[in-house]
Amino acid sequence: MAEFQVTVSTGSYPVIIESGCVSQIPARLKQLGGYSKVLFITDAEVERLYYNEIENRFRDIPLDAEIYTIPPGEKSKSIQNYSLLIKYLAERNFTRNDLIIAFGGGVVNDLAGLVAATYMRGIRWISVPTTLLAQADACIGGKTSVHFAGVKNLIGAFHQPSLVFIDPEFLKTLSKRDYLCGLSEIMKMAVLPGNKNFSIWDNKVREKMLAKDENTIAGVIEESCRFKAKVIERDEFDRAGRIVLNLGHTLGHALEAALGFEHITHGEAVCIGTLFISWVSNNNHDMPDEDLEKIRNLFMPVANAIPADNVNCAIDLEWNILHDFICHDKKRSNDVRWVYPVAIGKIKLEELESDDLHDAWIEFIKVFAGWCESGRDK
Ligand SMILES: NC(=O)c1ccc[n+]([C@@H]2O[C@H](COP(=O)([O-])OP(=O)(O)OC[C@H]3O[C@@H](n4cnc5c(N)ncnc54)[C@H](O)[C@@H]3O)[C@@H](O)[C@H]2O)c1
Known part of the structure; x- marks a missing residue:
């Protein structure tokens, strides 16, 4: 297993790289503490492949966890999905202490990160990247964004995740x-x-x-x-x-x-x-x-x-x-x-x-x- 820290102005966060490391998420979340609700943001393809995984692995999390699914693909990095997600969090009374888990490729990572960066001026988020691009690049560095007016990543924010879990097992199903x-x-x-x-x-x-x-x-x-x-x-x-x-x-x-x-x-x-x-x-x-x-x-x-x-x-x-x-x-x-x-x-x-x-x-x-x-x- 590899684990190292990324140190930025807001503090330091661990990046864990290991096959099967998602099974550590419940325990690590308990250490993180302080939240009562968790929202998994994923896309429909990742949900289709890994819904059971989420259900089984996260059963132990003592919290109120929900899944929000966006359509797969680059077009989902949109202001429409961003607005719907913010509305969803507000309607379910998510507070500043609650958590978002981005569970998917770079698109999910960037959109979920932006939602986390801006909901109530910023809540914590965890990156669980499931594509090679997101595992080797997008999950690190806290750049979050959506496209707007046809321009790539026009709206965005810097907001670092609190934890990154890179599990290469996910790549087995990647095209x-x-x-x-x-x-x-x-x-x-x-x-x-x-x-x-x-x-x-x-x-x-x-x-x-x-x-x-x-x-x-x-x-x-x-x-x-x-x-x-x-x-x-x-x-x-x-x-x-x-x-x-x-x-x-x-x-x-x-x-x-x-x-x-x-x-x-x-x-x-x-x-x-x-x-x-x-x-x-x-x-x-x-x-x-x-x-x-x-x-x-x-x-x-x-x-x-x-x-x-x-x-x-x-x-x-x-x-x-x-x-x-x-x-x-x-x-x-x-x-x-x-x-x-x-x-x-x-x-x-x-x-x-x-x-x-x-x-x-x-x-x-x-x-x-x-x-x-x-x-x-x-
Ligand atoms: N924030 C950053 O620093 C940063 C860096 C590089 C790229 N990006 C962004 O990342 C995005 C591209 O990311 P991407 O290439 O991961 O695209 P993506 O998120 O659209 O994923 C590609 C496809 O793979 C599917 N998929 C995801 N995980 C899977 C799995 N385990 N098995 C099978 N299918 C799976 C998805 O459903 C999707 O259809 C771009 O928007 C780019 O701008 C961000």
Whole structure:
């Protein structure tokens, strides 16, 4: 079992990583104490798969526990679901002492976290992530959000969980496509400074991860979580260093929003976004060819799992449309600053000319379509 603390301005919280660790939740909740009601927030797919699990494992919790279920998928990170949840808590007289448990993927994590951040100016919440993306990334760092007016994560808050339980057992039921989305965020971290030795760079580890090898997964999740924790401990509120985690996200968020949060997932958008900005850097004679090749080898299994029609939806988008979404992205200050990889392990923040990016996008989508084509032939 791995357990470590994440220390932020509001205190410190444990992250527990172990197969079967959800069985510890009742005991840990008793230690936390002080509440009388608990609301599990989940999505319909996770509820279908794990309702009995919730019933059985949490029978011992001496409290009034209820489950609130949202539809699965990115569109559920909406202001409508947020309002309904707040209304639900108010109607059931949840108080500031009560608890929310986010039980699901990144969508549930972000929505439930925002509800916890804002209900009565903030109540405690616990993250029980059930996708690889949520286990290796979203459950750490307290960024919570919903989309609004078609813009990704436009409404949000920083609100750290009180406990995080990462149980890799849940990944057994995750689809290959959703599993690969989680790998995409891990791969993105591998490109960042200080991570040249990230285990995903090792071909054997990568093969095992791609094969969902149970003995490898927990270690890779732990590595990612520890890295993310280090970054957010230094910059909890995303004012400086945390921005590196945004590699691949400037274009990625625009792709997701421009496609109405359908057709490609967040992890896939990050994959295309990272490949694009790495290709731009190489095209500008910054990133060496061998580094682009390594990044391509890393990410292409994620891209190859996107159905061809969905890839086409993304690469058919015109740059002007994407540019509008990029300018609406919440990370815009006065100008758009791209997290620009000069090499593996070396990042700059760069304002790039829109006209140059327009031309680069037209070139890139041809190259990317070719990479996808050759991947599908194998
Ligand atoms: N807060 C953060 O720091 C942070 C970081 C990265 C990404 N995110 C956000 O995370 C979201 C994407 O998360 P995601 O990829 O987990 O998507 P998701 O939550 O939509 O889950 C993907 C799918 O997997 C299903 N699922 C969940 N657990 C399952 C299981 N154990 N077995 C079978 N199916 C399961 C869900 O029902 C859903 O259909 C995006 O909104 C993104 O912006 C947040």
